[in-house]
Amino acid sequence: MKIPIEISARHMHLSKEDFEKLFGKNQTLNSIKNLSQPGEFASDKVVEIINKSKKIEDVRILGPFRKNSQVEISMTDAYNLKLSPFPQIKVSGDVANTANILVRNKNNSIKAPCIIARRHLHASAKEAKKLKLKNNQNISIKIGGIREVTFHNIIVRVSEDFKLALHLDTDEGNAAGIAGKTFGELARKG
Known part of the structure; x- marks a missing residue:
């Protein structure tokens, strides 16, 4: 059986509470593109992730909301951001004992767990x-x-x-x- 391969770029999942902290209670998470997994989508919202003087802009927020917020990046992103401690390779959703990264939009910021997603x-x-x-x-x-x-x-x-x-x-x-x-x-x- 052929298995489709999909490449996942850096992105972020947000809890409803963290979404409201970043974007406000009157904002909504709107889909601009459905992803292959049913019910999942790329939203119209982006953030930047920051470590000291290093940052990556336009990190896409994926929906729907999750129980816990998390940022998923590649090892190359982690090197470019000079992250220390280096993010752990973990199953998406497993944010226990995970270092945080600063996440910011135009007006607000939060700290969220940052992982390298396990294949x-x-x-x-x-x-x-x-x-x-x-x-x-x-x-x-x-x-x-x-x-x-x-x-x-x-x-x-x-x-x-x-x-x-x-x-x-x-x-x-x-x-x-x-x-x-x-x-x-x-x-x-x-």
Whole structure:
């Protein structure tokens, strides 16, 4: 079974409370583009993330709101921001014991946990069953092409709300030479 590969650029998830701190209670999180995972979208709101004199502008807010806010960046972003302590590689949503970064828009700022998202495979229960995969299982996926690579330590995330897709960050996508629509294949089940 071919597995669609998607590259996830730096972005931020916000709780409703933090959204209101940054943008105000009268503002709304409006979709400008639906993402591949059902119900998820890129919003019309952006922020900048700051570490001392280093910053990255136009970090897109993704919706819908989450229980906890978090910033997701690549290792390259972390190096460019000169972050110390260096962000941990974690499953999205796991913000326990995570260092914060300053997040700012035109008028307000907050501190939010900052992680490098662990590569992961989204799958519905039906897709996971077809591939003989279980939630939280570690797998490997091979991506062919001129820069053929096999990614290991991919965590499987199963939910009825998910659609089959491997999510890599921009560093991983660039290393594999991914441009445009790309597919991989299951190489190993852990």
